Amino acid sequence: MSERFVYTTPLDPLARPLVEELSYEYETRYGDFYEREGGPREMEKYPAELFSPPEGGNFVLLLRNGEAIGGGAFKRHPDPGTAELKRVWAHSALRRQGLARRVVQELEAQALRQGYTRIYLTTGFRQPEAVALYLGQGYSALFDPSAPEGTYRSLPFEKILVQAPALARAA
Template identity: 40%
Template sequence: MTDVGHRSPEPDEAAPGWSVRHVAYGDPDAVALTEEVQEIYVERYGGPDATPLDPLMFDPPEGSFFVGYLDGVPAASGAWRRSPAGALGVEPGSGAAVEIKRMYVRPAFWRRGLARRMLSHLEADAAASGARLVVLETGDQQPEAIELYLSSGYTPIPGFGYYADSPSSRSFAKLLHP
């Protein structure tokens, strides 16, 4: 596994105290945030996200995992991975389509714009890696996530991936600008 956890956090000049650090999937802060979001899935859906994930999916160049810190405290997470399936006219296996995973903001940090900042960071990082399209999936019990994605320029698409046929699944896509 690539050791990416020692990179310095990248400060966000527009949000004092906010920084994002590229980490390995097994980084302790990443693990804690992932476990917390799974608990929320259990509360809202009756079980955790069962999507099969290999931690190597989040190692560059196949993907990246990030933790966002507010005043040095881990507050948010987000990741992207290459999408193996063709989507919306993007050639399968071209690396031009990525999927966002593990977007999460701890409840103590809600309503501060951190989810939007993390989403923006993920999109910029994916675009820098050659991605032209971002896809993601959320559920109907996460209206705040659906609103974030719609207000960030994502459009609904047919279901894909592990939850493609789930009636509670909501899928979205956004074209990235190079």
């Protein structure tokens, strides 16, 4: 079994499983919410270009034997030195194997390589597994996690990135 990270674009055909499954998941979890709110659906909010190096972002796929099994992205946040994590995903048939955790760690390392010192992200109020993932990866909740479920529409987190000593010496 061969696994590797590949930096690409959301428009890459290899990304199609990620985009399609993530779109379906957002629709099944939030479709009624989007209809009531009248706003754009999550996967329609950002152009692919925001997730590329010239614009300050990046997009990664975790491939297993050449097929996407996970992925995620970040884009430049308005706050200087801050990247905003988006679209972290693991294939639904392969969840609970640490794939999303590995994707988050890879994105953090890439954000550091691109000069970011902080990561900001939001996850939806209907994604408790994402909340657990980010808390487990050392992110600080920028909301009251003890508030009743449904209190907040969007759940923001942040993490200050620290360069590993070996990386700092190499730089």
